[in-house]
Amino acid sequence: MRVVNARAWIAYDRRFYTTAIMNFPNTAKILELLRASEAPLDLDALATACGIAAGSPRKRLARLLRSMARRGEIIRNRGGAYGLTGRMDLVRGRVIGHRDGYGFLVPETGGDDLFLSPRQMRTLMHGDRVVARIVGFDTRGRPEGALAEVLERNTTQLVGRFVHEAGVSFVVPEDPRLRHDALIAHTDSGKARPGDMVVVKILEYPDKRHQLVGRIIKVLGTQMAPGMEIEVAIHNHNLPAVFPEPALAAAAACGDRVKAAARRGRDDLRELQLVTIDGKDARDFDDAVHCRATRTGWKLWVAIADVAAYVKPGGALDVEAELRGNSVYFPDRVIPMLPEALSNGLCSLRPDEDRLCMVCEMQVTRAGEVRRSRFFEAVMRSRARLTYSEMAAIIVDRDPAARKRRKDLTAHLDELYRLYKALQKARNKRGALELDSVETRITLDANSKVERIEAMVRNDAHRLIEECMVAANGAAARFVLRHKLPCLYRVHDGAKADGLEALRLFLAGLGLTLGGGEKPTPKHYRNLLTRTAGRPDAPVIQTMVLRSMSQAVYSPSNIGHFGLALDHYAHFTSPIRRYADLVLHRCLKRIIKGARRAPYPYDQDRLVILGEHLSVTERRADDATREVISWLKCEYMRDKLGRIYTGTVTGVSAFGIFVQLDELLVEGLVHVSMLGRDYFHFDPSRQVLEGESTGQQYHYGDTLKVRVSKVNLENRKIDFQIADGDSGAARKASQRRTGHRSGHRSGRRRGR
Numbered sequence: 001m002r003v004v005n006a007r008a009w010i011a012y013d014r015r016f017y018t019t020a021i022m023n024f025p026n027t028a029k030i031l032e033l034l035r036a037s038e039a040p041l042d043l044d045a046l047a048t049a050c051g052i053a054a055g056s057p058r059k060r061l062a063r064l065l066r067s068m069a070r071r072g073e074i075i076r077n078r079g080g081a082y083g084l085t086g087r088m089d090l091v092r093g094r095v096i097g098h099r100d101g102y103g104f105l106v107p108e109t110g111g112d113d114l115f116l117s118p119r120q121m122r123t124l125m126h127g128d129r130v131v132a133r134i135v136g137f138d139t140r141g142r143p144e145g146a147l148a149e150v151l152e153r154n155t156t157q158l159v160g161r162f163v164h165e166a167g168v169s170f171v172v173p174e175d176p177r178l179r180h181d182a183l184i185a186h187t188d189s190g191k192a193r194p195g196d197m198v199v200v201k202i203l204e205y206p207d208k209r210h211q212l213v214g215r216i217i218k219v220l221g222t223q224m225a226p227g228m229e230i231e232v233a234i235h236n237h238n239l240p241a242v243f244p245e246p247a248l249a250a251a252a253a254c255g256d257r258v259k260a261a262a263r264r265g266r267d268d269l270r271e272l273q274l275v276t277i278d279g280k281d282a283r284d285f286d287d288a289v290h291c292r293a294t295r296t297g298w299k300l301w302v303a304i305a306d307v308a309a310y311v312k313p314g315g316a317l318d319v320e321a322e323l324r325g326n327s328v329y330f331p332d333r334v335i336p337m338l339p340e341a342l343s344n345g346l347c348s349l350r351p352d353e354d355r356l357c358m359v360c361e362m363q364v365t366r367a368g369e370v371r372r373s374r375f376f377e378a379v380m381r382s383r384a385r386l387t388y389s390e391m392a393a394i395i396v397d398r399d400p401a402a403r404k405r406r407k408d409l410t411a412h413l414d415e416l417y418r419l420y421k422a423l424q425k426a427r428n429k430r431g432a433l434e435l436d437s438v439e440t441r442i443t444l445d446a447n448s449k450v451e452r453i454e455a456m457v458r459n460d461a462h463r464l465i466e467e468c469m470v471a472a473n474g475a476a477a478r479f480v481l482r483h484k485l486p487c488l489y490r491v492h493d494g495a496k497a498d499g500l501e502a503l504r505l506f507l508a509g510l511g512l513t514l515g516g517g518e519k520p521t522p523k524h525y526r527n528l529l530t531r532t533a534g535r536p537d538a539p540v541i542q543t544m545v546l547r548s549m550s551q552a553v554y555s556p557s558n559i560g561h562f563g564l565a566l567d568h569y570a571h572f573t574s575p576i577r578r579y580a581d582l583v584l585h586r587c588l589k590r591i592i593k594g595a596r597r598a599p600y601p602y603d604q605d606r607l608v609i610l611g612e613h614l615s616v617t618e619r620r621a622d623d624a625t626r627e628v629i630s631w632l633k634c635e636y637m638r639d640k641l642g643r644i645y646t647g648t649v650t651g652v653s654a655f656g657i658f659v660q661l662d663e664l665l666v667e668g669l670v671h672v673s674m675l676g677r678d679y680f681h682f683d684p685s686r687q688v689l690e691g692e693s694t695g696q697q698y699h700y701g702d703t704l705k706v707r708v709s710k711v712n713l714e715n716r717k718i719d720f721q722i723a724d725g726d727s728g729a730a731r732k733a734s735q736r737r738t739g740h741r742s743g744h745r746s747g748r749r750r751g752r
Contacts (some may be wrong), residue, residue, distance in 0.1 A: 024057065025050045027068060031084070034074065040083030070151055073129055073439065088147055097126030097177035099715070105132050105145050112147030123147065124208050126177035127154030150205075158182065159199050159235035161223060161714070162192040162216070171200050171214065175236050176715055180212040188215035197223055199235050210263050223713070226448035229631035230330050233624040240324050243339050246316035251339035254310045254346055258354040258379065262309065267378040269359065273412045274303050275384045277391050277465050284327070284336070285349040286574045287384050288357075289468050290412060291419050297365040299329040299420045302472040303380050305347045306356035307575040308585040311338070313601045322610075325617025327577035330628050331442040336577070343576050351382045358585055360472040360572070364419060368426030373475035377590050384409060391461035416464060423467040431523030432565040435542055440665045442632055442637045450636040453665045469573045470564060477568035480587055481558065487587040488580050488602050488611050489570045492552040494562035495520065499548035502684070506544050509686035522565040540687070540700030543650075553615040554580050556607035575595050580614050583607075637711045637718055644723045649702040652689050654682035657698045659706050659720055668718030670706060675722065 025033075033049050034041060041049070065082055068074045074082045075090055091114060093107040101118040103126070115138050116124065124130065132145035137446065142347035143477065160173040160182070169184040174197075182200050191751055192198050200214035219287040220231050234241045243251075274288040291300045311317045321337050330336040336343040349355050357380045363372040384406065394410060395417040403410050438455050445451040473490070478489045495503070500520070507514055512532065516524035525545060534539050554571075561569035572588075575581040589598040602610070651658030656671040672680050676699070678691035689698040706720035 024052075024060070025064075025125045027064070027073065030064070030068065031073065034082065040077055042081040042082035069149075075149060084595070090133050090446075091139055091145065092151070093129070093133050094154075095121075095124050095126060095128045095130055097121065097124075097179060099179075101179050105130065105731045115142045116145055116147075120145065120147055121179065123205075125153070125155050125180060125205070125212075126175070128152065140233050149189050153202075153205060155202065157199055157201055157217075157235065157238070158214070159197065159220070159232050162189070162194060162196045163197050164194045171198060171216070172714075174714070175233050180206050182214035183211045184214060184216060190219065190262075192216050195222060195227075197221060197228060197232060202513070224635075227333075229628045229635075230333055232332075232631070233628045234335070236627065237620050237624040239328060239335055239620070239624060240320070241335050243320060244316070248339055248341075249322040250316045251341040254342065256341070256345055258346070258356055262356060263300065263354070263379045265377070266356070267359070267376055269301070269303065269355065269357075269450035270381040272301060272380065273383050273384055273409060274301065274349075275409065275413075276351070276381050276382055277386045277388060277461060280387045280389070283344045283348065284334075284576045285382070285385065286576045287465075287469065288349050288380065289363075289416065289465070291416050293415055293418075294363070295656045295698050297363065297367075297422070298415070299366050300362045300419060300468065300471065302360045302362070302468055302573065303349070303357040303378065304359070304472075304573050304581075304585075305349055305576055306358050306377065306585070307338070307342070307347050307582050308358075309356045309377075310342060310347065311582060313586065313599055317342075321579050321582065322613075325614045326621055328621040328624055330625060331404060331632065332444045332448060338576060346358055347576050349380070349382045351385045351659060354379055354381055358588065360475050362471060362475055364422065364471070366422055368429075370471055370475055373479065375476070375479055375592060377589070377592065386461075388459060388461040388465075391464070392459040395464075396460050404458060407591045416468075417460070418466055420460070420464040423471060424463065427467065427470075427565075428526075430565040431521060431526045433522055433545075433563045434529065435546060435563075440629075442629060444632075450632050453633070453636065455665060470566075470569075473572050474564075474566050474569055476572035476584060476588065477558070477566075477570035480570065480584070480591070481568055483591045483679065485587055485591060485600070486556050486602060486607055487570065488556060488583050488607055488614070489568070490552060490561060490580070491555050491557070491559045491569070492564070493550045493559060494522075495548045496550050501677045503544055503548040505685040507541075508689055509683075509688075511540075512541075522562060537699070537701050543700070544687070551615075551619075553572075554611035554618075556604055556611060578614075579617075580611075583610070597734035627716070631713065634711050634713045634716055634718060636664075637668075637708060638710050638713070641711065642709075644705055644707050647704055647706050647720070649698060649700055649704065652682065652687050652698060652700060654689075657689060657702075659704060661706075665716065668708070668720045670704075670720045670722060673749055674709075674720075 029050070029445050030046065033046060043062055047061055050061065052058055052061055065074070069076050069082070074084060076082050091105060091107050093105045095103050095105055095116065097103045101115040101121060103121045103124065105114040105116055108111070114134065124147065130146045130148055130150050133148050134143050135146045136144050138144050155178065158171070158173045158175065158178055160171040162171055169186065169189050171182040171184060172179070173182070182202070184200070197220040198216045199220065201217045202212065202214050204210060204213040206212045221228060233239070272290050274290045276285040276288045278285060286305050288303045289301065291298045311321060317338065324337045327337045338347070339369040345523055349357070357378050359373050359376055359378045362370045364370055376616065390402060391413065393399040394406060395413050406413070441454050441456045444453045455519070477489060504514060514520055514524055514528050529542060529545065532538050549563070552563070558568060562566045570584050571581045573580055573581065575585055583602065586598070586600055590600040601716070645661040645663055647659040647661045649657050650660045650667060656669050656674070656675070658667055658669055660667040672689070676691065676694065676696060678694050678696065680689050680691050682689050687700060690696065705723040707723045708718070709721045710719035
């Protein structure tokens with residue numbers, strides 16, 4: 001009888017709560033009521049409008065309103081009433097801090113950034129999500145904001161240098177965008193000693209009356225300890241650096257060899273002469289290539305490590321890989337997306353070992369166009385691990401010793417080179433941008449100190465692999481689109497309106513034009529870069545073109561890739577180090593094998609969130625890498641104070657010029673106060689810094705002799721001075737003043 005009564009009560013209880021839930025207002029209903037209202041509504045008014053009585057339902061409504069306010073969908077005013085953020089002239093967005101104390105609010109809905117004065121930043125930290133109101137405009141015409149409410153604190157920990165002065169202990173953050181020193185109580189300092197680098201957990205955030213307060217939870221060591229720059233970057237950017245035990249156990253359970261059962265049902269490509277071509281330091285080999293000549297062109301195979309065969313949706317490996325988003329590469333260390341048992345072991349396409357792979361097989365015409373493609377699962381065995389330099393020696397230099405060493409592969413590699421030439425021709429025809437920037441390689445010694453800095457020179461072997469990967473990525477995007485399954489695309493929206501305006505202004509100062517009106521195509525940019533390729537200021541023009549562009553991101557909305565001049569593009573070729581590629585592999589498997597055999601846990605809404613997350617982790621990795629490289633370069637220059645070097649101007653601003661040393665590839669600032677006894681003014685249209693009395697000018701590309709005057713490791717800054725007796729810049733300026741007009745006319749003729 002008790003069981004019957006219990007079941008009856010449960011049935012009644014379910015009916016009651018189902019009815020209550022169905023009638024209870026959701027977020028959309030609340031927003032609808034506030035839109036219809038002429039004024040903000042308080043809790044009582046909203047409850048009455050929703051037909052909610054006092055008691056638990058009223059408390060539940062209050063919780064819903066607080067949740068919506070935390071998300072910034074609505075705001076609660078001082079009178080306790082709730083209103084729509086937009087109707088209250090409020091802006092919701094993310095705070096970007098600046099090292100000089102001020103900041104900006106980047107609106108979530110787009111539009112102009114709001115300037116936040118140092119006074120407003122007193123209670124804010126970089127990365128905070130806030131609501132602000134527009135209170136006016138600053139002296140430069142920028143909209144200025146005042147804080148209305150903090151929705152979400154971004155920083156929970158910080159890393160910095162422990163200081164003890166006049167009986168007070170505090171930590172100075174390493175991230176220059178965090179301008180608040182953290183006050184540390186004596187009982188919260190642990191074993192830290194003055195000068196130590198430490199990790200601080202934030203206990204109290206700053207407000208109008210109180211300072212930031214924290215507790216030291218980890219002592220990293222002294223500032224100059226080997227590898228400290230990476231430890232700081234890891235904590236500064238919250239990089240997950242240690243794999244949890246479940247993920248390591250899952251990786252170990254995969255074994256170190258491909259099992260016979262895993263090979264069943266796959267195409268066998270072990271007789272195909274697939275090879276990997278990577279940098280000399282690479283250990284995670286994602287991709288291998290092979291091609292054969294056909295009557296109409298080539299058949300190209302791009303084989304990619306089948307990470308999805310081992311990393312299953314929702315498993316411990318998958319959760320950790322999604323959290324990391326991508327591998328992070330430092331000069332002497334990698335923080336991999338997957339444990340090394342997979343990234344450098346079972347998934348890596350090492351030579352002479354069986355490996356599972358996903359294959360894109362393409363028919364390429366002699367004009368370099370991909371006519372047909374198919375995707376399938378296979379097992380392969382790489383024939384060789386080639387480096388870019390070795391590949392270039394074989395196919396470009398045709399070095400006899402290198403060709404003899406790989407005599408079994410030279411015919412195949414030569415055919416790959418012919419295919420590359422065709423792909424490159426097609427790239428040029430469609431107008432894809434060629435923006436080759438000079439990157440540096442830092443070599444460290446046994447003590448993790450900089451041994452040398454050298455330029456990384458791209459050769460045709462780099463470009464060959466790049467073109468093969470672009471072809472496979474484009475084919476993967478088209479394949480998914482044909483089957484109408486949602487996935488993540490790699491999208492690039494081209495130039496921003498303000499960036500395009502600044503670029504045109506700059507080009508006008510050089511007597512150049514960019515075609516295409518308000519919507520230039522990639523071909524218009526390419527024509528500009530081609531026309532100016534031989535000019536001394538060509539690197540400057542390329543830099544300004546890059547600055548005018550938006551960043552490429554991940555999105556389920558396919559808008560194409562502007563820079564590559566492709567209507568369809570997705571990342572397929574690097575699933576060992578990029579989670580977006582793993583998602584695409586799962587999508588491909590779902591299409592190839594069907595829903596029953598290949599689960600695909602992604603819908604459009606899930607992919608929107610995932611795309612935003614992966615775009616953030618990518619930028620996080622780039623920022624962390626740049627921070628480490630800046631640290632190492634500063635450390636490298638500490639014993640070179642007073643030395644004179646020849647350098648090239650790589651940046652011009654109102655506060656000075658940036659100069660990169662030709663020999664050391666290190667960049668520093670010559671502050672405007674160090675340029676001479678004159679008033680200097682910056683002309684943004686020509687990107688020129690010019691002296692008012694002397695007419696002295698500084699442009700991108702100028703060659704100068706500079707002296708190393710200061711190295712600030714804490715702020716990652718290197719300061720230069722113009723070397724005494726260097727008249728090179730003055731001669732250049734004089735030549736410009738007497739011959740600049742003819743140069744402009746010449747530029748205009750070339751520009752047409």
